[in-house]
Amino acid sequence: MKKTDLVCTHCEKIFLITEVYPRCDICNEPLEVKKAAKGRIKEGNTFTQTILERYEDFFPFKGIEEDICLHEGFTPLINSSSLAAELGVKEIHLKNETGNPTWSFKDRGTSAGIQHALKLGYKKIGTVSSGNMAASIAAYGAKAGLKTFILVSADLPPEKLNPIAIYNPALIRVQGDYGNLYYESLKIGQKQGIYFINSDVPFRVEGSKTIAFEICEQLGFAVPDYVVVPTSSGGNLRGIIKGFEEFRLCGLIDKIPRIICAQARGCAAIYNAHSNNHETISRVENPDTIAHAIENPLPPSGNEILRKLRANDWISVAVTDEEIIRAQKRLAGEGIFGQPAAAVPLAAVRQLAGNGVIKSRDTIVLIVTGGGLKYTAAFERHDLKVADCRIEELSEFMR
């Protein structure tokens, strides 16, 4: 590892980067890798490079273990002039994360997390998740040949278990308080030498920051006005913010875009605290949204996101399931079929454009976080059209 530190996001206590800590032992807030303040992009073709190679200066690794990666990242940024016209803004760009190796943004943080685990000599990894992150860790654990623990809730249905189990991890349904499992797993991991790459651990956040790096490059270092991120644990949003901050510190961009934290109304711990001016987030009782991928009732990075939103006068929004479903269909109209959570940014922008917060001069990037085939139950919420015709009448029918 290069010489740098982990820092508590709240009290700024310093920790060793060569260790794995559950959280800050003073304030129980998440840690992060100290921001890179010097660095440049390693030129090369992203076709054969990896994200960890291209942005090596911004990671604390000395050398990259290449053969454990699946070439995550370097996802397209798709310009949609029709969405921009429809919403009355200057430009809309869709950062399409559904083309990642396990079809969500999670692969970036998984790759960075495993890299750290290997540098520290770990032979076992794990995560607590029942969706995108579980599939991602299971896939990368298999590729890297590591013993891989995936902890899920006891009531997870087979259709959610199968896409994880196919990678053959040690998959465990855990009976008990699922909310507590995040913290419990980190403790067990520390005792047993299992590196838990949970939702907002420092190196998962490191992986997510490459989303910001790529947006900067793809827009030719012209910083967009807004970046809109579906927000659950807060780890991905923290990473994206950190990426823009590091590129600014390194002189690659001259300002940070305004951030929009987009949540589902049925599970909006951060939005609730932000809009009610609370100091900290509170657990959402009985969360209920179709956007299961962002249905975290007590986001472990929620307080840190809240601090960031306040300090920068940024925005949080909550959208209804109806708005999400409508946005999912509209995104498909751009050729991009995202899971419900991935449509939350479009729903959020529609709301903010409608009430005048977002203006006609604005350029906006929406993070499309994961693929639509991950949650096919959403089809039932759509009014999908199909016609019937006999082959003899087809020519006439198609006229």
Next chain:
Amino acid sequence: MKKTDLVCTHCEKIFLITEVYPRCDICNEPLEVKKAAKGRIKEGNTFTQTILERYEDFFPFKGIEEDICLHEGFTPLINSSSLAAELGVKEIHLKNETGNPTWSFKDRGTSAGIQHALKLGYKKIGTVSSGNMAASIAAYGAKAGLKTFILVSADLPPEKLNPIAIYNPALIRVQGDYGNLYYESLKIGQKQGIYFINSDVPFRVEGSKTIAFEICEQLGFAVPDYVVVPTSSGGNLRGIIKGFEEFRLCGLIDKIPRIICAQARGCAAIYNAHSNNHETISRVENPDTIAHAIENPLPPSGNEILRKLRANDWISVAVTDEEIIRAQKRLAGEGIFGQPAAAVPLAAVRQLAGNGVIKSRDTIVLIVTGGGLKYTAAFERHDLKVADCRIEELSEFMR
């Protein structure tokens, strides 16, 4: 369009590239764009380039309509040393097409097909498919704002309709002989000005050739010994062969890899004809395989593939559903979850390594054609493992 021709793959009759023809009117065999014999790769970063831009010299287009593409292609080539060791060969590389915008290789041909359609002034496109190609055409048609017809068989179940319908095409269940629909659609298209980008039309083949281009680049222009392709209509395989041929004609590589046409035993029209030394393929009655994506009983490019296999002394293989299922699980062990058809090349190589055709000195590229979430019924064929545990006993359980 640049000045070049379409050529019949069999009788070599010349056709206009500015027209759309169903097939050769003499021999009813498929047409192809005359091979590019001069060209170089346009340097640039694949992060922001498109495949049509990078390989523009090898396409007959003058200028590329960029805003209709979803950044298909430029997929990873993943080296698997563990698979190579297991199969006793020198190198195995997995060309992972599951990260394409609609999660299959089809997006390449769709993009090239729409490009041709727009150059000729078409406002309507279509296809006959119930799987990967249907989703791809529906997505790209939506992005390009074209009226898009998707013709499927009358008995297609909702779980296969939904991932097409979400993109909102004119989706039509056609009652009647589905085998005849391929030819019928091309005729209707010609009359009504609808460009049918079916499985092996010339510009779909053009799109597929970029798979070969990319493999050459990703291996540093060291030609692999074998390239193994799941084969259905034969269009994708024709494209891959054409790509290698063009790069050789242009002096970018000095030979062509040996091609392995991999089919499912339950629907192996090409393999059957090849191994029985028949002049032409015959329709497979009652096709039956779990690899539905390659379940074409009468491949429209089957005879042309047969001619290529013979002329070059290449190989065809058929694998059982059991071999496919085993290969699907093994691929997931490399972190890549492909649909059953995508596992057919690995099953084929295992067979050929087992009987000594493939040797320990060989470098092999497997084309992983589409993502595993496209066909979740395959989960039932796997013995997937999950354990149960109470949270209080978790620490002990994980030891």
